Amino acid sequence: MEQTHHSENQPAQWFRFGGWIFDIDRAQTLLAEHPREPKPLPVMPWVRQFGLDLLDEPNRVPILGVGPEFDREYAMGTYLAEPLIVATLHLPGSGNSSLLIDGTHRLYRAYQEGVSELPAYVLDVAESLAIRLDRQRHS
Numbered sequence: 001m002e003q004t005h006h007s008e009n010q011p012a013q014w015f016r017f018g019g020w021i022f023d024i025d026r027a028q029t030l031l032a033e034h035p036r037e038p039k040p041l042p043v044m045p046w047v048r049q050f051g052l053d054l055l056d057e058p059n060r061v062p063i064l065g066v067g068p069e070f071d072r073e074y075a076m077g078t079y080l081a082e083p084l085i086v087a088t089l090h091l092p093g094s095g096n097s098s099l100l101i102d103g104t105h106r107l108y109r110a111y112q113e114g115v116s117e118l119p120a121y122v123l124d125v126a127e128s129l130a131i132r133l134d135r136q137r138h139s
Contacts, residue, residue: 014133015101017101020132021133021134022087022132023133024085024131026130026131027087027101027102027123027131030123030127030131031123034127038083038119038120039120039121040117040118041084041100041117041118041119042117043107043110043115043117043118044111044116046100046107047107047108047111050100050104050107051066052104052107052108052111053111055072066104070104070108071105074105075108075109075112076109076112080110080113080118082103082119083118083119084100084102084106084107084119084120084121085102085103085120085121085123086098086099086100086101086120086121087099087123087127087128088123088124088128089125089128090125098122100120103118106118
Protein backbone atom coordinates (compact mmCIF):
# COMPACT_ATOMS: atom_id res chain seq x y z
CA MET A 1 0.00 0.00 0.00
CA GLU A 2 1.28 3.41 -0.86
CA GLN A 3 -0.08 6.91 -0.98
CA THR A 4 1.89 9.75 -2.43
CA HIS A 5 1.80 13.06 -4.21
CA HIS A 6 2.16 14.21 -7.81
CA SER A 7 4.80 13.10 -10.28
CA GLU A 8 4.72 13.15 -14.08
CA ASN A 9 3.13 9.69 -14.34
CA GLN A 10 0.82 9.84 -11.32
CA PRO A 11 -2.10 12.01 -10.20
CA ALA A 12 -1.61 14.33 -7.21
CA GLN A 13 -3.05 11.71 -4.86
CA TRP A 14 -3.10 7.96 -5.41
CA PHE A 15 -3.30 4.76 -3.42
CA ARG A 16 -1.55 1.52 -4.34
CA PHE A 17 -2.64 -1.87 -3.10
CA GLY A 18 -0.72 -4.75 -4.62
CA GLY A 19 -0.99 -4.30 -8.40
CA TRP A 20 -3.91 -1.91 -8.14
CA ILE A 21 -3.50 1.87 -8.27
CA PHE A 22 -6.45 4.09 -7.32
CA ASP A 23 -6.65 7.73 -8.44
CA ILE A 24 -7.91 9.63 -5.38
CA ASP A 25 -8.29 12.87 -7.32
CA ARG A 26 -10.58 11.09 -9.79
CA ALA A 27 -12.51 9.56 -6.89
CA GLN A 28 -13.10 13.03 -5.43
CA THR A 29 -14.25 14.32 -8.84
CA LEU A 30 -16.57 11.33 -9.23
CA LEU A 31 -18.04 11.98 -5.76
CA ALA A 32 -18.60 15.64 -6.64
CA GLU A 33 -20.35 14.59 -9.86
CA HIS A 34 -22.46 11.95 -8.08
CA PRO A 35 -23.07 13.23 -4.53
CA ARG A 36 -24.15 10.83 -1.81
CA GLU A 37 -24.45 10.76 1.93
CA PRO A 38 -21.42 9.43 3.78
CA LYS A 39 -21.87 6.23 5.77
CA PRO A 40 -20.47 5.61 9.25
CA LEU A 41 -17.22 3.66 9.18
CA PRO A 42 -16.18 1.88 12.39
CA VAL A 43 -12.67 3.05 13.32
CA MET A 44 -11.15 0.10 15.21
CA PRO A 45 -11.46 -2.67 12.58
CA TRP A 46 -9.72 -0.43 10.05
CA VAL A 47 -7.11 0.74 12.57
CA ARG A 48 -6.24 -2.92 13.17
CA GLN A 49 -6.12 -3.75 9.45
CA PHE A 50 -3.72 -0.91 8.76
CA GLY A 51 -1.69 -1.67 11.89
CA LEU A 52 -2.15 1.87 13.19
CA ASP A 53 -2.45 0.51 16.73
CA LEU A 54 0.95 -1.21 16.34
CA LEU A 55 3.09 1.65 15.03
CA ASP A 56 5.36 1.49 18.10
CA GLU A 57 5.71 -2.30 17.95
CA PRO A 58 9.02 -3.35 16.36
CA ASN A 59 7.65 -6.71 15.11
CA ARG A 60 4.26 -5.51 13.89
CA VAL A 61 2.60 -7.44 11.09
CA PRO A 62 -0.54 -5.57 9.99
CA ILE A 63 -2.84 -6.94 7.31
CA LEU A 64 -2.47 -3.85 5.10
CA GLY A 65 0.04 -1.71 6.93
CA VAL A 66 1.36 1.79 6.55
CA GLY A 67 4.92 2.50 5.56
CA PRO A 68 7.67 3.82 7.79
CA GLU A 69 7.08 7.26 6.30
CA PHE A 70 3.64 7.47 7.97
CA ASP A 71 3.48 11.00 9.45
CA ARG A 72 1.77 10.90 12.84
CA GLU A 73 2.23 14.62 13.41
CA TYR A 74 0.47 15.38 10.12
CA ALA A 75 -2.27 12.90 11.04
CA MET A 76 -3.04 14.76 14.25
CA GLY A 77 -3.77 17.91 12.23
CA THR A 78 -6.23 16.30 9.81
CA TYR A 79 -9.94 17.17 9.67
CA LEU A 80 -12.06 14.30 10.97
CA ALA A 81 -15.29 15.60 9.44
CA GLU A 82 -13.91 15.07 5.91
CA PRO A 83 -15.26 11.68 4.78
CA LEU A 84 -12.85 8.87 4.04
CA ILE A 85 -13.15 7.03 0.72
CA VAL A 86 -13.79 3.29 0.51
CA ALA A 87 -13.57 1.34 -2.74
CA THR A 88 -15.69 -1.75 -3.35
CA LEU A 89 -13.76 -4.49 -5.11
CA HIS A 90 -15.20 -7.50 -6.86
CA LEU A 91 -13.08 -10.53 -6.07
CA PRO A 92 -13.98 -13.48 -8.31
CA GLY A 93 -15.09 -16.42 -6.20
CA SER A 94 -15.24 -14.27 -3.06
CA GLY A 95 -17.84 -11.61 -3.84
CA ASN A 96 -17.29 -7.97 -2.96
CA SER A 97 -14.81 -6.56 -0.46
CA SER A 98 -14.14 -3.08 0.90
CA LEU A 99 -10.80 -1.28 0.78
CA LEU A 100 -10.08 2.07 2.43
CA ILE A 101 -8.25 4.07 -0.24
CA ASP A 102 -8.21 7.55 1.33
CA GLY A 103 -8.09 8.55 4.97
CA THR A 104 -5.46 6.60 6.91
CA HIS A 105 -4.16 9.76 8.57
CA ARG A 106 -7.70 10.71 9.68
CA LEU A 107 -8.19 7.13 10.85
CA TYR A 108 -5.06 7.38 13.01
CA ARG A 109 -6.20 10.66 14.55
CA ALA A 110 -9.64 9.20 15.30
CA TYR A 111 -7.96 6.23 16.99
CA GLN A 112 -5.72 8.49 19.08
CA GLU A 113 -8.70 10.60 20.15
CA GLY A 114 -11.02 7.68 20.89
CA VAL A 115 -13.47 8.45 18.07
CA SER A 116 -15.46 5.29 17.28
CA GLU A 117 -16.80 6.17 13.80
CA LEU A 118 -15.83 8.38 10.90
CA PRO A 119 -17.89 9.38 7.86
CA ALA A 120 -16.96 7.57 4.64
CA TYR A 121 -18.02 7.70 1.03
CA VAL A 122 -18.39 4.22 -0.42
CA LEU A 123 -17.74 3.75 -4.12
CA ASP A 124 -19.55 0.90 -5.84
CA VAL A 125 -17.71 -1.73 -7.91
CA ALA A 126 -18.06 0.18 -11.21
CA GLU A 127 -16.92 3.47 -9.66
CA SER A 128 -13.99 1.75 -7.98
CA LEU A 129 -12.93 0.21 -11.28
CA ALA A 130 -13.32 3.58 -13.04
CA ILE A 131 -10.74 5.20 -10.73
CA ARG A 132 -8.21 2.36 -11.03
CA LEU A 133 -5.29 3.51 -13.15
CA ASP A 134 -4.19 -0.05 -13.82
CA ARG A 135 -7.60 -1.25 -15.06
CA GLN A 136 -6.44 -1.70 -18.67
CA ARG A 137 -3.55 -3.92 -17.59
CA HIS A 138 -4.96 -5.81 -14.60
CA SER A 139 -8.79 -5.81 -14.63
